[in-house]
Amino acid sequence: MRMRLAVLLVVLLIAPIALPSVALAKEGQSQPPPDFVPVENAPAGEQIPAMPLLGLAYGFIWVGMFGYVWSIARRLQKVEAELTELESRKS
């Protein structure tokens, strides 16, 4: 009984690996390559496009620059308005 179970287990484990190769051999198809295969030029769809990266880089700097200039101008305006009001109140 134990022996039969062991044989069944081995068959179940090997079958998924062995059957497709047997089927391929029967149909006369070539085996898949055993390792990674290098290519000279990557297909166009596989290459990283430069334009979005370039746009993001310049966009980030422009937004950051304008944002910071606006923030300084707003803070300076607020403090100077308060200063003028306080000085006029004192005088």
Next chain:
Amino acid sequence: MTRSMTVMMGLAAGMFAVAPFMIDAAPYEATMGLVYKIYFFHMPSAWMFLTAAVTAGVASFRLLFLKRPRADHWVIAAAELAVLFGAFTLVTGPLWARKAWGVWWVWDARLTSSLMLFLIFVAYSLLRKYGGPGSDKLGAGLALFGMANVPFIYVSVNYWRTFHPPTSVVPTLPVEMGIPLWFCVVAFTLLFVILLRLRARLEHQRERLEALYLAEDDI
């Protein structure tokens, strides 16, 4: 606003308006292609990042050892600019690296020490915002430590193995790439001086305001 500031602001605005056309006219690089054009804003941002760190360090030295309390305004201004230009450098660099190196980031000496410098000035800003009394001197110590990091960042690409281009790239650039680069360096330097002066002025005015409120309370 002084006359010199108005002239500088007009000049900087004009240069930043012309810069995209000059960058567009620059030739492609043989191995990196179009993406290398990030360099024209990345490199000047990195230089201003280091300049801001040195400015903060020098002003901190004046505050701590020469007892000039107004130097604190310049430390605050320069530290904020170090965070701004540091963010520009650390965001544009990985965008360039993704295409040129195939990865967003590598933990080499240049990139890691630049990130450290950025974090030092973020820490400085947080310390000044939430640190309360005495945080000016503690912050100045931190800014001095940041300045000490600058020479290490600059030479790191020449001594340790890295993907990052070495410092010898800039003086050996072909003329058609060098002209737009130096144009952008001048534009960023002008922007840096303008922002530094404006930010320091904000601190001077805040000090005046505080003094007026204190005088009002005394009456």
